[in-house]
Amino acid sequence: MQDVVEVRREPRSVEEIRGDFPILSRQVHGKPLVYLDSAASSQKPLAVIEAMNAYYRSSHANVHRGVYEISEEATAALERARTKVARFINARQSRQVIFTRNTTESINLVAYSWGWANIRAGDLIVLTTMEHHSNLVPWQLLAQRSGARLEFVPVSPEGLLQLDVYARLLEQGPKLVAFTQMSNVLGTINPVKEMIAQAHAAGAVVLVDAAQSAPHLPLDVQELDADFVCFSGHKMLGPTGIGVLYGKRELLEAMPPFLGGGDMIRSVSLRSSTWNDLPWKFEAGTPAIAEAVGLGAAVDYLSALGMEWVRQHERAITAYALERLQTVPQLRIYGPASGEQRGGVVSFSLADIHPHDLASILDQEFGVAIRAGHHCAQPLMEHLGLVATARASFYVYTLPEEIDVLVQGLRRALEIFQL
Amino acid sequence: MSMDYREYILDHYRDPRNYGRLENPTVHVEDSNPLCGDQVSMDLLVEGDRVTAVRFQGRGCAISQAATSMLTEMVEGKSVEEVVRLGKDDILEALGIPISPARMKCAFLGLRVLHKSLVLAGLERPEHAEERDDEL
Numbered sequence A: 001m002q003d004v005v006e007v008r009r010e011p012r013s014v015e016e017i018r019g020d021f022p023i024l025s026r027q028v029h030g031k032p033l034v035y036l037d038s039a040a041s042s043q044k045p046l047a048v049i050e051a052m053n054a055y056y057r058s059s060h061a062n063v064h065r066g067v068y069e070i071s072e073e074a075t076a077a078l079e080r081a082r083t084k085v086a087r088f089i090n091a092r093q094s095r096q097v098i099f100t101r102n103t104t105e106s107i108n109l110v111a112y113s114w115g116w117a118n119i120r121a122g123d124l125i126v127l128t129t130m131e132h133h134s135n136l137v138p139w140q141l142l143a144q145r146s147g148a149r150l151e152f153v154p155v156s157p158e159g160l161l162q163l164d165v166y167a168r169l170l171e172q173g174p175k176l177v178a179f180t181q182m183s184n185v186l187g188t189i190n191p192v193k194e195m196i197a198q199a200h201a202a203g204a205v206v207l208v209d210a211a212q213s214a215p216h217l218p219l220d221v222q223e224l225d226a227d228f229v230c231f232s233g234h235k236m237l238g239p240t241g242i243g244v245l246y247g248k249r250e251l252l253e254a255m256p257p258f259l260g261g262g263d264m265i266r267s268v269s270l271r272s273s274t275w276n277d278l279p280w281k282f283e284a285g286t287p288a289i290a291e292a293v294g295l296g297a298a299v300d301y302l303s304a305l306g307m308e309w310v311r312q313h314e315r316a317i318t319a320y321a322l323e324r325l326q327t328v329p330q331l332r333i334y335g336p337a338s339g340e341q342r343g344g345v346v347s348f349s350l351a352d353i354h355p356h357d358l359a360s361i362l363d364q365e366f367g368v369a370i371r372a373g374h375h376c377a378q379p380l381m382e383h384l385g386l387v388a389t390a391r392a393s394f395y396v397y398t399l400p401e402e403i404d405v406l407v408q409g410l411r412r413a414l415e416i417f418q419l
Numbered sequence B: 001m002s003m004d005y006r007e008y009i010l011d012h013y014r015d016p017r018n019y020g021r022l023e024n025p026t027v028h029v030e031d032s033n034p035l036c037g038d039q040v041s042m043d044l045l046v047e048g049d050r051v052t053a054v055r056f057q058g059r060g061c062a063i064s065q066a067a068t069s070m071l072t073e074m075v076e077g078k079s080v081e082e083v084v085r086l087g088k089d090d091i092l093e094a095l096g097i098p099i100s101p102a103r104m105k106c107a108f109l110g111l112r113v114l115h116k117s118l119v120l121a122g123l124e125r126p127e128h129a130e131e132r133d134d135e136l
Helices: A014-018 A046-058 A069-088 A103-118 A137-146 A163-170 A192-201 A249-254 A289-305 A307-325 A355-366 A378-383 A400-416 B007-014 B062-075 B080-085 B088-095 B101-107 B109-120 B126-135
Strands: A097-100 A124-128 A149-153 A176-180 A205-209 A228-232 A243-247 A265-268 A273-275 A331-334 A345-350 A371-373 A389-393 B027-032 B039-047 B050-059
Touching: A046 A069, A046 A289, A069 A097, A069 A289, A097 A103, A103 A137, A103 A176, A103 A205, A103 A228, A103 A243, A124 A137, A124 A163, A137 A149, A149 A163, A163 A192, A176 A192, A192 A205, A243 A249, A289 A307, A307 A331, A307 A345, A307 A400, A345 A400, A355 A371, A355 A389, A355 A400, A355 B062, A355 B101, B007 B062, B027 B109, B039 B062, B039 B109, B050 B062, B050 B080, B050 B109, B062 B088, B062 B101, B062 B109, B080 B109, B088 B101, B088 B109, B101 B109, B109 B126
Parallel strands: A124 A149, A124 A176, A176 A205, A205 A228
Antiparallel strands: A097 A243, A228 A243, A265 A273, A331 A345, A345 A389, A371 A389, B027 B039, B039 B050
C-alpha cells in the first residue's frame, strides 16, 4: 500500500478543506448541515475514509507472525501508522505509542497497570474539578480499591485552574497528578508545561488528558515532558475505535500488562508467561488495524494543514463566535474571555431555555448540530451551578457563516419561547 | 420536535399544573434522566381505588416538564386501574408534536416516575412497569 502524503506550502481555504469532507455537503431537515459538535467527535476527510477502504480492499490480514505477503503488508501498515502518530506528537520512539480504543481506555490502562503497581493506601492523587468523567472515574476506582486519597484543583469563576491551590497540593507530595490540557466544557487551555514541571519538582508522575487538545493544538510530548499522554483518534479526523497512550519508556517498561492475551506475550506456558516488548506488551488481541491506518491518514492530513494553521483558524473562528454570540440578548457564555486561553469550544446558556430544547430547535429549524447536556463533566457543571449547557465546538472545516446560522437559530429560539 | 413548541406546551412549562408537594402522600418517588439531568419528583395520594391528588416538582427541558404537567392532569381523580394503563401514547398524544428519538426520554420521564410510584405503592406489578419502560 502506498501512502499519499500531500505536502502543501500554501494555506488552503476553509471552503477547499470542506470539499474533503463528504458529510459536510449533506442536508438535515432540508437544511445544509451545520456541524458544531467536533469536540464530541470530528467529521472525516475522504483521505481517511479511503485509506481504510484501500486497506480492506487490498491488504487486510491479521498482523504479526503471518508469514505471507498480505499479513506482512497489514503489519507494515499498522506499524507505519504508529510511526506517523509518534512523529505527530514528537515521541522519541514509536514504541512509546500504544494503540488503545480511545482516551478512556488509555487512562484506564495507566490507572490499572501503573496505578496498581505504584499507588498504596494513603497516597495522594491530584486531579482538577474540570476533568471529563474519563479522567475522574478511573482514579476514583483506583482510590476506592487502594485506599489512596483524591484532591482537586478548583476552577475559578473565569474558568481557569486555581494554580495557587495546585501549588499547595503539590506540597503534600502526590504520587500522581492527572489533568486535561483543554476543558471540553469551558474550552480552557491549561498551562500544562508549567504544571508538569511543578509536579515533577514535587516528585509526581503526570498524566495529561489530551483528548481535546491533540486535535487542535501543536503537541510535543518531549517539550511538555509529560509522563503519560492520552488521546482519541475520532476527535482528530480519524475513525472511532482507536486511541493512543503515549508514555515515557522507563515507566512503560516497568509497568505490568493491562490486558492479557495474544500478541502481548513473548512465551506462554500453562502456568505463566513472559511479556512482549513495547508497545505490544499493552496491545493484547488483534488490534484495530484499519482504524490505525485511518488514524495515520488523519495525522497526515492534519500535518499537511499544519497544526499551527489549525490553531490559528480555530482562534479566529472562536473569537468570531464569542463576538457574535454576545449580540444575542439573554445569552451567557461560560469559560475564559480571552481567545489565548480558550480552544474552539464555547459553552453557553440562553435565558431559561433548557439546552435540550435549544438543541432541538437548532437541529429542526436550522440544521445546526450542537451538544446539550452535562458534557460528561458533572462535577464541573455542579461547580458552575448548572445542570446543563449548550456547547458549540469548531474545527478545521468551520466557517464564519455557520456561526451566523447558529446566532440566527438562537434568536429564533428566543421568539419561540416568547422571550 | 416540530417547527415550534405549541403554545400549550410552553404554557405547561411556564405554568406547570399540580406543581408542589402533598402533605401526606401515599407515595413519593424521584427520578432523573442521567443523559441530560432532567429531574422529576412526584407525590400521589391514593384513597380507596382512586388517585385523589397528585403533585410534582422538577427541573429540566420544556418537553420533560410540560409532559409531566400534562400527565398529572390525566392522573388526578382517576381510578387506579385507569392510571396504571397510562402509557407513552397518552403522552405523545398530549404533546401533539413529533418527538425525535433522542428526546423520547425527556417526554417519558414523568411517566416513568408515575409507574415507579405505582409499583412502590403496590398498585402495579414491577414486571408490568419494566415492560413499559423497555418500550420507551
